Amino acid sequence: MQKMKILIIEDAETVRNELKDFLTAYGYEVEAPDDFQHVLSYATKEDIHLILLDINLPVFDGYFICREIRKSSQVPIIIVTSRNNEMDELMSMNLGADDFVTKPYHTQILLARIDAVLKRAYKQPEALSLTVGELKLHLANGTISYKGGHQELTKNEFKILHYLMVKKGSIVSREELMEHLWSSDLFVDDNTLSVNVTRLRRKIESLGMENPIETRRGLGYILS
C-alpha cells in the first residue's frame, strides 16, 4: 500500500507533536499544522488520506470542522474526544466520521483504529486505481494508462481527473471543480480551469483514447 498521509487537527501543541512523532515512526506521513484558520484547506487537499480530528477545539468546534470537511470530501475522519458520554459517540457517527477514539487511549489502539479505517477506505483491490472505460488512473503515482501506453499527470490534471472519476456519471460544475482545485480565497481566472482541462484531454488523447471528458455547456463537465 502506498504511504499514507495523516492530517492531525489538534490544538494542544505537545499532544500534536507527540502524535506526529509517533505516527511518523510507524511509517505514516503526517501533517500537523498549528493554524486552525486554514485547517480546512489542508483537509481538502488531495494527498491527505485520513484526518485525526480533536473534537475539543478552541474557536471552531470540531463538529463544525467535521461537517465542513464532509461537504467537499469523503476523506476518512477519526474523531478524538475526551468527552466520554454516549451523545458524543452518536453525534460523531452522524457527522460522517468514520470512527472515534476516546481519550485517554492507548497508542496501540489508536494505531489499530487508523489501520482499520484506512483499510476500509482504501482497501478495494483496485482502490489504487480508478477507471473510465479502459483508461486507468493510478492513484499512487499520478499516472494514467490506456492499452499499454501511459502518461504522467501534473497535480492539477490529476485533481481534475480524479474528481471527475469519483463523480463518474454526474455532471460536475466548473464552480465545484474550481473549489476543489484552488482554495476559495485564491482568485484564479475561470479560464484557467478550461486550460487545465484542455491539457488533461491532450494527454488522454495522446494515448489513443477519444476524449472521455464531455462538456455540458452551462452545466459543467461529465465523465462517461
Place this chain on the structure above:
Amino acid sequence: MQKMKILIIEDAETVRNELKDFLTAYGYEVEAPDDFQHVLSYATKEDIHLILLDINLPVFDGYFICREIRKSSQVPIIIVTSRNNEMDELMSMNLGADDFVTKPYHTQILLARIDAVLKRAYKQPEALSLTVGELKLHLANGTISYKGGHQELTKNEFKILHYLMVKKGSIVSREELMEHLWSSDLFVDDNTLSVNVTRLRRKIESLGMENPIETRRGLGYILS
C-alpha cells in the same frame, strides 16, 4: 435503499431475541439462528448484508468464525464483545471485522454503527431521478430516458422539466416558470418560454413518448 438483512450470531437466547426484536423494529430483516454448527452456511448466504458477531461463543470461538467467514466472503462484520480489554480490540481489527462494539452498549450506538458500516459497504451511486409515467429525469447528469432511449437536456430544458416534475399534477403558470428560469430583473420575452417548452417536447417525443406536458390555455402547463 433496499431492506437490509442482518445475521446475528449470539449464544445467549435472551440477548439474541432482544436484538432481533429491536433491529426488526428499526426496519431491518434479521436472522438469529440458534444452531452454531451451521452458522457458517448462514453467513455465506447471498442475502445477508451484515453480520453481528458475538466474540464470546461456546464451542467455536468467535475469532475462528470471523476468520472462516472472511475466507469466503467480504460481507461486513461487526464484532460484539464483552471483554473490555485492548487485546480484544486489536485482534478484532486484524480479523477483517469492519467495526466492533463493546458490551454493554447503548442500543442507539449499535444502530449508528450498523448504519455507518452498511452505508460504507453498500453506498450506491444514487441514481436519483424523477419520473412521469415511464419518463425518467436523471438529476445527476441532466438527461432523460424512456424505454432505453436517452437524451441530454440543456440547462433551460432541464429547469423546466424539473420544475414541472416537482409540481407534478398541479398547474404551473407561465409566470411561475418564467420566474424560475430567469431572474426577474432580466427582461425576457414571454414567447421565449414557449420556444423552450417546444424544444423540450421535441426531445421527449424523439424518445417515442407522447407529449406529457399539457398546456392549459390561459392557466399554464401541467404534467400528467
Place this chain on the structure above:
DNA sequence: CTGCAAATTTACCGCTCCTTTACATGCGAG
C-alpha cells in the same frame, strides 16, 4: 362562422461559454 388572444412553431443569428494557442512567471532540480 368570425375574430382575437394565446400558444406553437420555424428560422435566424448574436452572444455567451468554452476551447485553444501563445506567452509569462515561478519554482525546483541539478
Place this chain on the structure above:
DNA sequence: CTCGCATGTAAAGGAGCGGTAAATTTGCAG
C-alpha cells in the same frame, strides 16, 4: 545560476444555446 516543467494569464477563435421575431395554429367567445 540555469534549465525545464508546471501553471496561470491573455487573447483570439468557434460552436451551440437560447433569445427574438414572424408566421402559423389552436381555442374560446360572441
